[in-house]
Amino acid sequence: MAALLLVTVTACGPSGGSDQKSLLHERVFIGGKTDQPGFNLHAAHTDRGLEVDLANYLGKEIGFKSKFHDVISAKREQELKDGTSDLVIATYSITPDRKEQVDFVGPYLVTGQGFLIREKYKGIKTEKDVAGKIICTVEGSTSAVAQLPRGTILHIEPDYSSCVDKLQGGAVQAVFTDEALLYGFVEQYKNSKHPLKVAPGITSGLINRYGIGLPKGHTADCKKLLRALRTYLTEEWAADVKVQLQALVHAYPGDWENRFRPDPEDLNRYSSCET
CATH class of the missing domain: 3.40.190.10 (Periplasmic binding protein-like II)
Structure with missing residues (x-):
């Protein structure tokens, strides 16, 4: 019985490894x-x-x-x-x-990180310009804990599509997250009333x-x-x-x-x- 118990613990113990299903x-x-x-x-x-x-x-x-x-x-x-x-x-x-x-x-x-803005918006040309702006990002993301300029107002949503909706409606000035991810939204909204772009030449946060x-x-x-x-x-x-x-x-x-x-x-x- 002791030997059988030992085999059971070994196969199912916390170390797992290749014995796991x-x-x-x-x-x-x-x-x-x-x-x-x-x-x-x-x-x-x-x-x-x-x-x-x-x-x-x-x-x-x-x-x-x-x-x-x-x-x-x-x-x-x-x-x-x-x-x-x-x-x-x-x-x-x-x-x-x-x-x-x-x-x-x-x-x-x-990918590095960057800022998604409306195509015609001129208010963010350098990273310093983010100070005082309302910037949307997502709970649980690396962007939510990145160091942004002092005075940045961070608005948190559960997902990036909600952030982009806020940007389209003018409630936030930018969406901050991974550059590669932002370009997906650029493509999606290229023919919309408010086309979007990734703010050129601005990077911040981590390499992800x-x-x-x-x-x-x-x-x-x-x-x-x-x-x-x-x-x-x-x-x-x-x-x-x-x-x-x-x-x-x-x-x-x-x-x-x-x-x-x-x-x-x-x-x-x-x-x-x-x-």
Whole structure:
């Protein structure tokens, strides 16, 4: 009986590791932000964007079908801890604090941070101009804890589409988050009454590296995802970015790959496993 108990504890103990049941079963539930154009936008019963393309590629390589559901920034760790999501692919930046709670595979995109403004707005030309302005960002994001100029009035929303609605309505002067993400909204609103742009030449906050989040301890799954991601970055990443993030490519002709494609060495440096 003692020997049987020891075997049970070893297989199910907190160290987990490759003994844990695989997450990559026939249907994989993925927490995503389904209101982010360019990355994952759910419309007309269809998900479209770079993260959808990535999930479909991983599924093809590993052997699963992905099912996205919406998750807000502040709940991503909890989604993985309580099993609501098998994976999170949601412009999810890899940080030391987050890696204490969940594991990551990535990055699959690297980006600085910037400010989204109305195309005709002249009030923000340098980072110092942000002082005294109402700037919208999202709870649970790296942007919400970034150091902005003293006097900046931070307005917090649960998601970036709400921030962009506030910007369109004139309630805030800018939206602050990852530059790559902002260009998705530039593309979405290019023919609107109030077209948007990323304030040129202004960067602030962190360099963010987007990763695939998974619960702690699934080493075998981590390695499978990492191998597939390496192939994706070589074979299909550039073509998918050209299709899904057209405004970003247009903003940096000839240089967008250097700016936003991860260094291959970063995958071992930032992932929770190595291959």
